[in-house]
Amino acid sequence: MTDPAPDLRSFLELVKRTRKADYVEVTREVSPRHETAAILTALEAKRRSPLLVFKNVAGAAMPVVTNVGGSMGRLALALGCSLSEIGSRFEHAAAHRHAPQLVTDAPVHETVHRGADVDLSILPRMVY
Numbered sequence: 001m002t003d004p005a006p007d008l009r010s011f012l013e014l015v016k017r018t019r020k021a022d023y024v025e026v027t028r029e030v031s032p033r034h035e036t037a038a039i040l041t042a043l044e045a046k047r048r049s050p051l052l053v054f055k056n057v058a059g060a061a062m063p064v065v066t067n068v069g070g071s072m073g074r075l076a077l078a079l080g081c082s083l084s085e086i087g088s089r090f091e092h093a094a095a096h097r098h099a100p101q102l103v104t105d106a107p108v109h110e111t112v113h114r115g116a117d118v119d120l121s122i123l124p125r126m127v128y
Helices: 008-018 035-045 072-079 083-095
Strands: 023-026 051-054 064-066
Touching (some): 008 023, 008 072, 035 051, 035 064, 072 083
Parallel strands (some): 023 051
Antiparallel strands (some): 051 064
């Protein structure tokens, strides 16, 4: 099939581009206390299980992404395989683990806080 997306940002763009019904972006402010889960639950009641991107979570300095692996189709897309190959891909990955690679130029290094600059309150405090 295709190569898997190399990172979460790339995967989100891939889903947004190729599986439009699987990608829901919520731009209005939502509460981290039960509301994000309630939105997903309401969609699941309608037999939908999309990947959700909450752009504006109250009290959070960053978006929240949830339900990334909420469908077999998205798992296949993430792994770069067909639906029938998902099980064997997971089995192969478990048997052939890759050692972690240290990098210095990845997006994760764009913002670094150390020591007294660390403030965990900027993270979304989700309550389900």
